[in-house]
Amino acid sequence: MRRSTTSGVTDTARAADRRRLGAVLGAELICAVLLVGGSQTVPAGPADAAPSVAANPSPSAVAPSAAARTVTTPDGRITQLIDLGAPGGAALLDRIGAQLPGATAAVTAFWGENWPRELDIVVAGSPQQFATLAGGGTDVAATTTVDRIMFSPAAAAMTDADLRIVLRHELFHYAARSETAADAPVWLTEGVADFVGRPAAAVPPPVVPELPTDAELATAGPARSAAYDRAWSFASYVADTYGADRLRTLYVEACGPGHADIATAVREALGAELSAVLRGWRQWRDS
Template structure:
């Protein structure tokens, strides 16, 4: 089943973002709130700041990664983060199976309850986004991304569990790959792989897409809706095609070489991992798309 694009991330997020001072102050209280929710779900959130320093939430996922959940919207976002806590383990394991385990050990998720909170936590991100993964700074030479966080928009609480799982996995892949992704990496590749990991495989219920006349390109992502959703769909289906025909390792190699810090030419990498030139590849992709599911 294809997820409703309105509940999946429409845009992502490269480059530097600044963590606002105001948010840092909010985050201290927010950590306390969600820690209380996680550890004592039957109790209401505290209304006054406790006297002792905050303790980290006791949530560990995947290969021993520590999760910090920041609830900026009180009970509304506490409930959303409970659902995030329940689904983040599976999302992490999905990312680790594909990408490996050599990525940051800390995962931070911020839930917002208003456009202003979302803008504060994810400056520059379009207000209508369900979620975005941002970082304060990225140093690909040292393989370090600072201030990384997944920020959930004020509408995220209305997502179904299935849609939330897609969004979390998609953003978590960006998060995991951030320190190894060139700031100017081809967007179609970063989105293709994130959606490959996050979305269910296409089946008989997946709406057909028009036979493509070209391989995916970043210019596809410059269109307003519905063109933007179609760009995501095309990139996703191309990633599916590569993984189906050549294996997930080939798709990972495409990402690491064509979107990684040494960014090789996409056509060269595609030829290496598929054995086909762009024209042949387009033909094979069209044939794959036309196969019954």
């Protein structure tokens, strides 16, 4: 997931890295749909998956014997870490628990204190259960719903650096759920989540400076990874040029319930026309 900050990598290496990022963060397309939705029926999974249940079931209702423990972060937020029995699930939750203080601090630094103080983080018991309960495929590391963040057991193979990005990215989605409309522009919700999730020292890779489309973000493979790069690059430009607080304002204006169109939101949040902001982004990328 980590990108090289040098210019010496080959196009093949960049493409492989983008595919890796898409695999880790592909969950966000699901997240954008589920963030503010109510209870829904999840289609039945494979025969050996968990039974069909509501999209946001209580983990204890799914697995009464699920192992759970509580982590309290320095800001007083309480997280239930719930293991549904996957091999390596407990160890993955240990790693998540160790990263939670930094993740909550990063989200609060950008979003502010006003977000839910209780959270469930669940590791599914199997890939089939992850698909049934969270809608995640084999190329998805985690999903976020109105009630919880759920990780695939395959996320246990991620490096600590990758896990850091995914946890912060998903935690931002959870924090911003009340300010994220179902029809919010996906490229902005994902770009801002990536801005919060990726290390501050990371340098956005060279990209074609055009805003990604929902179709690009919905298509698995290199095109989706490149679309995430562009969304992250735009959010990074706004924060670098106008300030992180203005990026937050743009998110609320463009993504919140009853939000304005993107041109109006940019004008209100940044005090500039969208065309001027896009022109500035292109110049920033080329500098």
